[in-house]
Amino acid sequence: MIGSLSTLKSHLKENNIHDFKSLKEVMTFQSSYPTIRKQLISTHEKLIEDEKNSLSNDLQHLVTTIEIEKRQAEQRLTAEIDNLKQQITDSTNKEPANLYPKLKKNLIAWNNKRKLQNKERDFDIEVIKSVKNLIEIQQVKSKRFDFITTQFKTAVEESAKNDLTEIDRKKSVIDESSNYIYGALGEQKVVKALENLSDDYYLINDFCASFSPAIYNSRDNNYTKSIQVDHLLVTPSGIFLIETKNWSEKSLLNLSLRSPVEQIKRYSFVLFKMLNNEVSTFNLDLGKHHWGEKKILIKNLIVLTNSKPKEEFQYVKILTSSELLSYIKYFKPIFSKEETKRIADFLIGNL
16 A cells, blocks of 8 residues: 555544545545535434424324323223212112121221222322323423424534534544645555556555664765655666655745655665665575676656656656656666566565
8 A cells, every 4th residue: 555545544543534445535525525514414404304293293193192091091080980989879778787897888988988089189180190101201392393493403403413523523634634645646646657567567655664773874974764665666677766745836845845855865775775785695686697796776766746846856866757657667677577576575575
């Protein structure tokens, strides 16, 4: 995977964003964000409108259900009252002769009268109690229905809040990733161009290597512990070390941006020393020549996908992406297919 795209995906993953499978999807979301936001609000407007209609139907149904439940409760309580009255009437018509049965009958009669008084007194309360749960549901639904009816826009905003917060967060994270996106675009353009080369060429994207101890460059008096190169192209004519920059003309004049020329020269020195040391110690076999040991040549390229400076720079060639293939093909082969593959395999093995 190309370096900027890999960095972009890692950045999105760190921010818990897993929706996008390609750079195109990220850019489509970024450009379509206003439309996506409007569509999201429209979706929630429909959800709230559907909820309002559903509540209206529910409330109508509840009114009917409550009335039915009330009538049934009234009928049940009336039947219980009539039954108690009948028991009291029956008990007065039968007077036992013995004392114990007489006391028992009077106790039952007193209890029935007490029940009757309570039921007649609490009749309306018991009817309301029988539909209490339904009335509570009705009140909640009625309150929600009134809120939606009078404050529809607020209801939509509340419904859409979480979804809008999430897409706003994604937009913010992606906007913060603009440099990665522009870098990935430039690198993809270069990769697309290099894919037109034959199978004799080996492309390694986002090549990284670390060194312990650090490699010393006596000319510049610095140490390098690691390198990260956008593209290494291993070819029969040598290795092309390619850094891609998707910079505008304004960026070319920006003094605060680090010089890619100095960076690529440092990386080239380290790579040259590493590879040719492997050749000289016979860890990388490039075959024998009767004149002596072969050296692996490294050509330093900076590919600018928009515009390039007019100046030329020592040890580094500045090209546009349209000039890249013709420049690479200009050089004559110095390695066989087998030797080219050995170099590529060695570099891949050191990733």
